[in-house]
Amino acid sequence: MRGAWSAALLLAGWVQALALAWPFQTLALAGWGLHAGEPTPLLQWLALCVLVLAIVRAPSRRRAAWRTGLFALAWLCGSFWWLFVSMNTYGGMAVPLAAGAVFLLAAFLALYYAAAGALFWRWRAAAPLVQAVVFAALWTLAEVARGTLLTGFPWGAIGYAHVDSLAVLAPWVGVYGMGALAAALAAGTVAALVQRSAPAVPWERTVTVPSGRGLSHGHMASPLLPLLALWLPLLLWPHLGSWLAQRVPTLTASTGTLQVQLLQGNVAQDKKFEPKVGIPFALQWYKEQTALALDRFDAAGKPGLVVLPETAIPLLPQEIDPLWWEAFLGRIERSQSAVLIGIPVGNWREGYTNSVLGWTPSLQPYRYDKYHLVPFGEFVPPFFQWFIDMMQIPLGAYRPGPLGQAPFAWAGQHLGPNICYEDLFGEELAAAFRGPWQAPTVLVNVSNIGWFGNTVAIDQHRHIARLRALELQRPMVRATNTGSTVGIDHMGRVLAELPRLTRGVLGVTVEGRSGLTPFARWAARWDLWPVVLAALALLALCWRRT
Known part of the structure; x- marks a missing residue:
């Protein structure tokens, strides 16, 4: 028995x-x-x-x-x-x-x-x-x-x-x-x-x-x-x-719409960090596609947002050719739209962060540092350095940012970034809602789930994001390396999605929201x-x- x-x-x-x-x-x-x-x-x-x-x-x-x-x-x-x-x-x-x-x-x-x-x-x-x-x-x-x-x-x-x-x-x-x-x-x-x-x-x-x-x-x-x-x-x-x-x-109110372009590079994970393969391709493709997305917004005559995935460029900013930065930021400066990009930041003295950097046409910089790090992937728990030494994953020692960081203000919206599996923790996303005057109106997730191949993890993560959108009644846009690159409305409904493991750009219009759901109210105060x-x-x- x-x-x-x-x-x-x-x-x-x-x-x-x-x-x-x-x-x-x-x-x-x-x-x-x-x-x-x-x-x-x-x-x-x-x-x-x-x-x-x-x-x-x-x-x-x-x-x-x-x-x-x-x-x-x-x-x-x-x-x-x-x-x-x-x-x-x-x-x-x-x-x-x-x-x-x-x-x-x-x-x-x-x-x-x-x-x-x-x-x-x-x-x-x-x-x-x-x-x-x-x-x-x-x-x-x-x-x-x-x-x-x-x-x-x-x-x-x-x-x-x-x-x-x-x-x-x-x-x-x-x-x-x-x-x-x-x-x-x-x-x-x-x-x-x-x-x-x-x-x-x-x-x-x-x-x-x-x-x-x-x-x-x-x-x-x-x-x-x-x-x-x-x-x-x-x-x-x-x-x-x-x-x-x-x-x-419906427990929240509209703050207007925002046009978003989400970039999915589909850089093979085993090539992503190679200096002669993945890195040159990422530098070229993401620069070109960002410029084209900004062109589309300029042609429409309405400000928008371009989002690049987590570690879209797998280099520290100071390791990238200054001429690349000059062309990349120069195109933003000549546009009427903003850009968010996932990139590691830091140095060996101060430590490293898994971050999102943002710029408006004024080139006023914005930075979000990932708060909830992945054990073994982004930091080493005590007594487990031997485990990390066995794996060949670069940049495995980040330091966390603070909880409840300020959003990125653009086009009448407050954009709340989160990185990869941070969207599993609804109570931590709710921490940004403690001050209703600066609560995010749109959630922006950048991710690279390419580490897990063409598996059901991509679908599972999409539904996790949908539930966060429902809990907080905020739209969620996700820019990923391999999928799921998707736009989700404040009711958790998928608006548009790119096919997984393809290279492309997804255009989606989301409606920002203000106000607090009961979950956002009590989770922001009492976890x-x-x-x-x-x-x-x-x-x-x-x-x-x-």
Whole structure:
């Protein structure tokens, strides 16, 4: 029996990973919500139902922890397996070591969920409402711990599978609140299915009294209700997303439109840093395309914005030929538009930053330094220098910028840059909204996810950006090296997108927004503490009443 549960949980965990962005082109079933590259909330719910059933059927607390950890291990490995590509293909790490590193990271993060499963086992026979509340609270605490402790790595949180189906909640409770509701639905459904008696009081613990006739204490629940609880989501969920997406309330006001040109160079990652291949190409292509984009804005007679991706030029500014800078900045000065470019900045004395530099026609400089750095990729955690020495990734030691940096003011908009996986941390983006007078009206993400090849990471990152747009009700434009270069409106809808792994320029018009969503308001003031305290309060209440 143990082997059967282990196999079922490994499969369920893998299915939950697939729910974040369906990776199969040939297995897309539109009628059931299976679209290539799109989230599948139904699969996420079914997978979590399997986990809850495994916990409540576990013979001991230790076995409940083991089952939850096994599920989480499969889910997390399936969510960010593409880290293997960066370490093996581009980092030069041997296959066993790269695979082992991904496995160990997932195993460590799975411990948060294993602890949650062990605690939830205490309520295995509680009423459905209690199980739903407790499981949601414990799951949320595990998600927040994974996303914040030891710099945090929240990639693959289950709320992203519901960027469409639960979009109406995003401006209020954010991704963790959406995940909490998904967890509650799974636990409540399983409790309704497996319990034969319905307690008269919601907080009353269900007690089964064995007898020769198989009777139980209390009255028998109708078998029709559990079946409906299972089959209604199966029938309705594929159509729920579009219906709810149209009912997201508008909580912000327009600040006018802005025309944007997003550049996607598609420089092969294994050539990007080569001085005779990738670097000369990037210098030439991005200079030419920036000039052409500025020409298009000049011809239209309206100021715009040109955005180049993260480390578009993989050199420090002082390492670039001054004649290149003269031509690049001179074209901006002769235009009526602004430019943002991702580029490393610094020197060996003061340290290095992963930055975005910006200029208006007055050549007044702007600089944003990445705040949330990637462990091992951008800074070396203590005692792990040996790991970096094994990888062949340049510029792996940055220093962070401050939290909540000022936006880039241009054309009546406040542009809020963020770099690569910083858009995973909605609470950190919300820090820029503490002063409403300088809150960003448009979010600008520059990224180079080319480290992870042509994988589902590109689709996953697009949905992460969509959810940030929904939480803050701000449009998000993304300029990337290989994809997803995309324009997203303040309701999380994709306006336009370049095909992945192609070279091109995407023109998109976005509408800036002012005002604060409830999520932006409370996350800017209190970070994620309201989520944590609410979960702890619910646990305390259930602990006393059970």
